[in-house]
Amino acid sequence: MISPRPRFPLSAPVTAPKKGSLTTKQALLTLLIALLISSVAGSIELLSHATNMRQEVQLRVAQQLAIVNGAAAEAAFQLNPDLAHQIAYGLFSDDEVAWVSIRDDFGRALAEFNTPEQAESTWLSQRLFGDILHHQTALLYYMGSDMPEAIVGEIELVLSEGYLTQQFLARIYAVVGFSILEAFILSILVIAFFHVFITRPLLKVHAAIAQTDPNRPGHWPKPALRGHLHDELGHLVDSLDHLLKAFQQGLEQRDQLHHLSNMDGLTGVANRRHFDEFYKQHWYLAQQTQQPLSVIFIDIDNFKKFNDHYGHAMGDETLRAVANALNQCIDPTRDLLARYGGEEFVCVLPGQDHDDAVDVAHCLREAVLSLAIPHAFSSAHSDLTVSMGVASMSAGVLVSAEALIEHADQHLYRAKRLGRNRVETRKRPA
Numbered sequence: 324m325i326s327p328r329p330r331f332p333l334s335a336p337v338t339a340p341k342k343g344s345l346t347t348k349q350a351l352l353t354l355l356i357a358l359l360i361s362s363v364a365g366s367i368e369l370l371s372h373a374t375n376m377r378q379e380v381q382l383r384v385a386q387q388l389a390i391v392n393g394a395a396a397e398a399a400f401q402l403n404p405d406l407a408h409q410i411a412y413g414l415f416s417d418d419e420v421a422w423v424s425i426r427d428d429f430g431r432a433l434a435e436f437n438t439p440e441q442a443e444s445t446w447l448s449q450r451l452f453g454d455i456l457h458h459q460t461a462l463l464y465y466m467g468s469d470m471p472e473a474i475v476g477e478i479e480l481v482l483s484e485g486y487l488t489q490q491f492l493a494r495i496y497a498v499v500g501f502s503i504l505e506a507f508i509l510s511i512l513v514i515a516f517f518h519v520f521i522t523r524p525l526l527k528v529h530a531a532i533a534q535t536d537p538n539r540p541g542h543w544p545k546p547a548l549r550g551h552l553h554d555e556l557g558h559l560v561d562s563l564d565h566l567l568k569a570f571q572q573g574l575e576q577r578d579q580l581h582h583l584s585n586m587d588g589l590t591g592v593a594n595r596r597h598f599d600e601f602y603k604q605h606w607y608l609a610q611q612t613q614q615p616l617s618v619i620f621i622d623i624d625n626f627k628k629f630n631d632h633y634g635h636a637m638g639d640e641t642l643r644a645v646a647n648a649l650n651q652c653i654d655p656t657r658d659l660l661a662r663y664g665g666e667e668f669v670c671v672l673p674g675q676d677h678d679d680a681v682d683v684a685h686c687l688r689e690a691v692l693s694l695a696i697p698h699a700f701s702s703a704h705s706d707l708t709v710s711m712g713v714a715s716m717s718a719g720v721l722v723s724a725e726a727l728i729e730h731a732d733q734h735l736y737r738a739k740r741l742g743r744n745r746v747e748t749r750k751r752p753a
């Protein structure tokens with residue numbers, strides 16, 4: 324049976340990224356790596372922010388306490404609650420101060436401000452600011468140049484844990500948000516880079532391979548990858564090109580060998596092996612499709628005498644001429660002319676009924692006669708002639724492959740007996 328050729332392209336070229344595609348995998352991987360790097364960098368940045376913020380707060384509180392120390396000492400020395408109130412209020416007006424108290428040297432409060440509702444302390448706020456919330460400074464009063472400074476009271480201040488944590492979280496959100504944005508932008512840039520420089524050229528190579536005719540691999544549409552001539556992708560395409568061309572050469576050699584193995588070396592027509600395959604194949608086909616099939620056996624008359632008198636070389640030359648003449652009467656795209664052996668040829672005519680085959684046989688006989696090859700020792704004619712036996716299998720009539728051949732052979736034998744240079748047949752051999 325004739326096996327159907329595989330269709331091509333074998334698969335549709337891939338042009339858009341799909342789930343599981345290289346681009347998607349690259350995108351996910353890049354995003355993951357970018358997020359990982361961003362979170363590590365963000366964490367380091369957060370640690371540094373926390374350290375800086377603690378230092379800033381401590382410095383600011385120390386400066387504020389130093390600034391108000393003189394005035395607060397004056398208020399404590401004079402036991403002036405209004406002045407103490409004023410100073411404490413100034414400190415308390417800062418949002419980060421939760422509690423402030425100015426006391427005299429007996430510990431009595433001259434002024435005190437307290438935030439009524441404090442946010443609950445959390446593990447994070449305690450870890451970050453727990454140890455820097457409480458500040459206490461002695462109030463030093465200057466008594467004169469020859470007297471030492473006297474402690475006249477103290478000022479105590481507690482920072483708002485919730486407010487500091489809020490400030491810190493606000494910074495965190497900004498840092499984290501920026502890191503995520505950075506990761507996304509970086510990912511998009513990397514993905515775009517990989518897609519343009521790696522994935523897209525690879526897709527081009529894939530599309531070219533998918534479009535390649537498996538029967539003509541050497542003629543594949545080799546993709547031109549601009550900018551990749553000397554890199555790995557360029558080398559990949561070159562290697563593929565070499566491989567496919569070598570493959571093509573192999574196929575051509577195989578076809579050539581196949582052709583040679585099916586050809587008769589002397590006459591150039593099909594050999595017996597090819598005839599056997601072709602005949603078997605078309606006999607089955609004729610059975611299946613209910614089509615007629617005809618066979619003609621052709622034998623050169625008195626060829627032994629021809630050889631004996633004109634020489635074997637002349638005999639060879641004549642066999643070639645006869646084969647060539649016979650070939651003129653058949654349709655090589657449909658029929659087969661083969662050398663059956665020695666000076667005997669056979670014609671297989673698929674789809675041709677008895678009448679068609681007889682017409683072809685007459686054509687064959689006349690074609691040989693028209694060669695006008697002198698044969699002075701022929702019993703049939705002064706020129707070289709052929710005898711033929713025709714057998715046909717009509718559409719829908721079952722005749723075995725062997726029987727059909729046998730019938731054609733018998734008719735040929737009869738043609739020889741009846742004087743040669745003739746076509747013998749029987750209309751309904753079965």
Ligand SMILES: Nc1nc2c(ncn2[C@@H]2O[C@H](COP(=O)(O)OP(=O)(O)OP(=O)(O)O)[C@@H](O)[C@H]2O)c(=O)[nH]1
Pocket residue numbers: 589622623624625626627628630634635636637638639642664665666739743
């Ligand atoms: N030159 C040449 N002769 C061949 C070749 N093959 C077979 N022959 C000759 O063909 C001749 C066939 O002779 P026979 O079978 O007796 O048949 P014939 O002499 O043609 O007689 P009929 O068939 O009865 O007409 C033999 O002499 C073979 O040597 C070949 O390849 N070249």
